[in-house]
Amino acid sequence: MADSTAPQSRSRDLDKLLLRPGNLVGPNFDPGTEMRDDLQQYARVLVVGAGGLGCELLKDLALSGFRNLDVIDMDRIEVTNLNRQFLFRLEDVGKPKAEVAAKRVMERVAGVNIVPHFCRIEDKDIEFYSDFNIIALGLDSIEARSYINAVACSFLEYDSDDNPQEETIKPMVDGGTEGFKGHARVIMPGVTPCFECTIWLFPPQVKFPLCTLAETPRTAAHCIEYAHLIKWDEVHSGNAFDPDNPEHMKWVYDEAVKRAELFGILGVTYSLTQGVVKNIIPAIASTNAIISAACALETLKIASGCSKTLSNYLTYNGVEGVHSKVTEFVKDKDCLVCGPGILIELDTSVTLQKFMDMLEENPKLLLSKASITHHGKNLYMQAPPVLEEMTRSNLCVPLYELMGRVPKDILHATGTINNDNKKTSGLRKLRIVFKGIDGVTDMDMAGGA
Numbered sequence: 001m002a003d004s005t006a007p008q009s010r011s012r013d014l015d016k017l018l019l020r021p022g023n024l025v026g027p028n029f030d031p032g033t034e035m036r037d038d039l040q041q042y043a044r045v046l047v048v049g050a051g052g053l054g055c056e057l058l059k060d061l062a063l064s065g066f067r068n069l070d071v072i073d074m075d076r077i078e079v080t081n082l083n084r085q086f087l088f089r090l091e092d093v094g095k096p097k098a099e100v101a102a103k104r105v106m107e108r109v110a111g112v113n114i115v116p117h118f119c120r121i122e123d124k125d126i127e128f129y130s131d132f133n134i135i136a137l138g139l140d141s142i143e144a145r146s147y148i149n150a151v152a153c154s155f156l157e158y159d160s161d162d163n164p165q166e167e168t169i170k171p172m173v174d175g176g177t178e179g180f181k182g183h184a185r186v187i188m189p190g191v192t193p194c195f196e197c198t199i200w201l202f203p204p205q206v207k208f209p210l211c212t213l214a215e216t217p218r219t220a221a222h223c224i225e226y227a228h229l230i231k232w233d234e235v236h237s238g239n240a241f242d243p244d245n246p247e248h249m250k251w252v253y254d255e256a257v258k259r260a261e262l263f264g265i266l267g268v269t270y271s272l273t274q275g276v277v278k279n280i281i282p283a284i285a286s287t288n289a290i291i292s293a294a295c296a297l298e299t300l301k302i303a304s305g306c307s308k309t310l311s312n313y314l315t316y317n318g319v320e321g322v323h324s325k326v327t328e329f330v331k332d333k334d335c336l337v338c339g340p341g342i343l344i345e346l347d348t349s350v351t352l353q354k355f356m357d358m359l360e361e362n363p364k365l366l367l368s369k370a371s372i373t374h375h376g377k378n379l380y381m382q383a384p385p386v387l388e389e390m391t392r393s394n395l396c397v398p399l400y401e402l403m404g405r406v407p408k409d410i411l412h413a414t415g416t417i418n419n420d421n422k423k424t425s426g427l428r429k430l431r432i433v434f435k436g437i438d439g440v441t442d443m444d445m446a447g448g449a
Helices: 012-018 033-042 052-063 097-108 126-130 142-154 196-201 210-215 220-235 246-263 270-277 285-304 352-361 385-396
Strands: 044-048 068-072 113-117 134-138 172-178 181-187 313-317 323-327 342-346 367-374 377-380 408-419 422-434
Touching: 012 033, 012 285, 033 285, 044 052, 052 068, 052 097, 052 134, 052 172, 052 285, 068 097, 097 113, 126 142, 134 142, 134 285, 142 172, 142 196, 172 285, 181 285, 210 220, 220 246, 220 270, 246 270, 285 313, 352 367, 352 377, 352 385, 377 385
Parallel strands: 044 068, 044 134, 068 113, 134 172, 342 422
Antiparallel strands: 172 181, 181 313, 313 323, 367 377, 367 408, 408 422
């Protein structure tokens, strides 16, 4: 008879997923202890963000069998974080979120190793991100999501038939919360929609007319934005406002209180001032926990193949009762971030001017008056005149040299597209391959060199 007092294995629930076959498993799933051990030993996951959602993600991933985790966050802990970011304590205020979060999870979950990175996501080079099997996002910024999405999609390569090469796909699991609402999504670049494919899902930020702020404020938010956008510049001309500087934020709060008293408006608080200035949406701890659980489960599915992944966008609404829904969005085949782009094969001697002439003659492009960029660097700009003059000397330089003598890479071209005698502005993603470099084989050409 089994001893009912024997301690339960910490991986008991995980074993039910990884040690047994099932009807919904992935094609490469091989159940057994080796699968579980490989997950613990080799899988590397990067958690981006160590706020309310990031804290939950670190905890959930550590308890789901992942032992090699990294977390990156540029923020320090504030008192206002303590009501929902459960890994932090009062004595941690002022310390880096990433470092404290990593320390607390390692104290509670034996065997897990979490490497913290207290810096901006842009401070890490591309190679840093290439070391991870999966990237899990716990961010509250559209700009940060776009950046990580572009990084992950930069590893993606397509074959000559414009099919994504599986070994170059960098999976992402993205979570987000807003009050009692949240979402979890799986992004497989080249297969499912990337963040840019569905950027329209994010509504534009609310902006107040300056005339309302200056003349007829009606809400506490109007008073705060008046102090932030108008009064600050009047008093601190030439000194930029820093939303992360407590003294700057306190000044805006004090001025907003004065403004509210003048117009008989109630409700200006320091926390509301932070929320309005930083565009912070009130966070609910339970929403973070629910969305994190969904993200952690999808990360486990991707890493192990123990079940089919989400297809591909889960929404949660807990405002009135509980409502959840899964929507399968479709990838934008012309997406400039995750799409294959137009394949062009060139000789290393082709100059930038010759390349631009080819774009105009290419039947797939018909792109005239092109401006060319390479990883954000302007190779040639048609306008404004000062940039045109600065980049004009590049026209006679071989494109191979301008692109750093790499065998293949991505360019972006912006210009006028001539289609059926109609001229429209457009941007095109171009996959450039130089012939005869480092074993690059002949490929179908989109325009010929």
